[in-house]
Amino acid sequence: MPVLLLWALLHLWVGWRIVPALPGVVVPAVVTAMLLASLLLVPMAFWGRRGGDRRTADRWSWAGMLAMGAFSPLIVLTLLRELGLPLARWAWPEASGALTTASATAVPLLSAAFVAWGVVGARRTAAVRDVVVPIAGLPAALQGFSIVQISDIHVGPTIKRPYVQAIVDAVNRLQPDAVAITGDQVDGRVQGLAED
Structure with missing residues (x-):
């Protein structure tokens, strides 16, 4: 109160x-x-x-x-x-x-x-920002390793499946080596998102 x-x-x-x-x-x-x-x-x-x-x-x-x-x-x-x-x-x-x-x-x-x-x-679908992170002494096997970081999608009452699918499609087009999902992914309870 x-x-x-x-x-x-x-x-x-x-x-x-x-x-x-x-x-x-x-x-x-x-x-x-x-x-x-x-x-x-x-x-x-x-x-x-x-x-x-x-x-x-x-x-x-x-x-x-x-x-x-x-x-x-x-x-x-x-x-x-x-x-x-x-x-x-x-x-x-x-x-x-x-x-x-x-x-x-x-x-x-x-x-x-x-x-x-x-x-x-x-x-709008989230913008893609390309950021190069120079790391001294990085092993040759990891040169060019790409990571897509996604954050704060807030799936719930205002963000539904079509928006999330657009993000997934954009990430897949980038063909990253890894995907890091950070931040607030869900608004509300996960159980209630099955139809979203």
């Missing part, structure tokens, strides 16, 4: 610092609705998979993870605004009101841009 309380307090803080400074009526209402949705959806990312229909649970998880991804930059940008706004007001006192409104408007817009960029990047 302390985590949920912290989560709620962070949402309240962002809302308190951003919403009153937003222009008009519609924009504050939309940002408030987004904050409320985030507050409710993120716990569903974790609780949604505890039972019931698997497809529905995966959708709740997807929505919750997306909400978490959207709220993360919102917190950081709000904090940066809080730190930078007094300095900006000091430097340009005649523009204090405009700075307050513009910075409050920029926070959710930049957050949305970061989320869009993140979603696009996360849905």
